[in-house]
Amino acid sequence: MDLIALLSDATANPFLFFPLLFTYSVLVAIILPFPIELALIFVENPTYMVVTAIVIGLGKMVGAWAIFFLGLKVEDNIRRWSAKYKIVDKIVKFSIWFVDKTGYVGLFILLSIPFMTDTVPIYIYALFNEEGKLMKRNYFLLTNFAAGIVRGLIFILLWNAGIRLI
DSSP: OOHHHHHHHHTTOHHHHHHHHHHHHHHHHHTOOSOGGGGTTTOOOHHHHHHHHHHHHHHHHHHHHHHHHHHHHHHHHHHHHHHHOHHHHHHHHHHHHHHHHHHHHHHHHHHHSTTOOSHHHHHHHHHTSTTTTSSOHHHHHHHHHHHHHHHHHHHHHHHHTTOOOO
8 A cells, every 4th residue: 555545544543644644744855756745635624734734844844854964964075076076066056055045935935835845945955054054953944844834734725725736
């Protein structure tokens, strides 16, 4: 049985659904290239909508926490590669500039867009953070949390209003 079918079947049992949704949200933030919205099309209960959005936000925050620390660990390696290869250097410099110019607002907007991949923006903002100077960990995590809630609510409200994005 695949994860989406499991989430669909679990919506009737909040003690199963929310832990699965949390795990799925963490995995979407870290490694899965799937949008979180695939897990949301089954949510119809208004109480579930709010709790679902909060659980998504928490999952994204936990995933972002892991990526943030990974970014601090691999930043030196990225700098070494960029010193060796001009194209990598240009990409790194552009990415650092992008993170610096857009900051928390840019991250929030990107992560709030339904169907936007979470993995890529989180990695970009974590890996090109100039030794943790451009984005502070707690604000980075709060931004991920808030964007997860907003994105979940946007999708659920549109879906339940009859606007089918998938």
